[in-house]
Amino acid sequence: MPTVLENVDEISPRDSKVILIMGKTRTGKxxxxNDVIGSVEMQTSDSLESVTSEISYVTTQLKHRGTNHNIALVDTVGWAGSDPNLSKDVLLSRIVAKLSSMQTKPTVVGIIYLHRITDNSxxxxxxxxxEIFQSLVGEDAMSSVIFLTNGWTSQRAGERAETALKQNYWNRAIAxxxxxxxxxxxxxxxxxxxxTDEHKGLYRSNALRIVRLILDSPAATRMTVQQEIExxxxDTTLDQLSAGKTLMKQNDRDYEVLKKAGLDPSKKKEQNDRLRGIKVRELVKFEARMQYAEDWGVYVCGDNAIGRFSGKILNAIGEMGADISGAGEEYPEMVEFAGMTTRMGTDFGEALSLGIPGLSSIGRFVGGTVGCYAGMGRNALRCGAIATGLATPTPPPQVKPTGRKSRQRRA
Structure with missing residues (x-):
């Protein structure tokens, strides 16, 4: 099964060669x-809606030129085109949080940008x-990029489309x-x-050929976004990164277009305001909190849909707690009231446990939740967030920082 990606520096095994798979929804990422691994590890769909909801990775081993390599294939979500539920600033924030790296050597050895050849416009x-993708990678690391076309049903039509792509859109990157x-x-x-098995073997051979091309010519330098963060x-904000600057220019252009057309352009301005206010440090902390929240849900409810859904609820409570903390700092007179309601909530939760040891943690959690909702200050944050393991954040007992494991296969 895939493992949710927190940060490229945390991928296990540590010596893994990381390959990013990017492209718009339904390009076959x-x-x-799955073809590289030789089994169905990533969920796929024939619908127009993406089924990849989280940036995750799968590891495998590949013997190439006499050497065994640990390969980590990262499946990105909603980038390069098409998730209607996520704004571009959110997508950029996710990518930056995952790629923020303080290592001096390249943490990403290759990037595959998938494009269906039948999408000829x-x-x-x-x-x-x-354009944002190219700003993330940068010219120095562009040699690690492969623009990979698939869906070749007609070679003649495909060649015409490929020529147009190379000349009109990929020319700067290829140069x-x-x-x-x-x-x-x-x-x-x-x-x-x-x-058939013969088909599967052929598709896997095609995919492995691309991976081997990357191993033969891995990235010699890190992506621009990683260099900029280092x-x-x-404390760098997203608007100071090259990709952030590119997105802000696009938003400014769209703002004027929408304004002239008599449409509401406010969302474009809101995106740029968020880009100016979001720091890389906050992004990384937020991503860690989301993962630890899921781990707590899995720890309590099991590694299943219920456990992961519970984790999402815990993360929402953690977000609310952070907002409450900010309110507490702005309105200190509420802190005393928050402390009182927190204690009341905790007592209420303990009472619900009925003295049964197995229910005591649930009781404390309920109490913390009551404290979060009732309080408006730092004490409520501490009660609600610590009770769910989200304050620092801290992983649950005997659970590693990711609730789901990745499966290794030899290629």
């Missing part, structure tokens, strides 16, 4: 990873996201060292019900 949305490769020319993918520090 998860399918490509590039709308403004895709052009904008390609900086990026490569364009074809995944499945001569072996178009068949429907799942028609797929140079400027964790």
């Amino acid at each position: 998860s399918t490509f990873i 590039m709308g403004l949305e895709q052009v904008d996201n390609l 900086a060292g990026a490569r364009a490769e074809r995944l499945d020319v001569g072996s178009p993918r068949v429907d799942e019900e028609e797929m 140079q400027s520090g964790a």
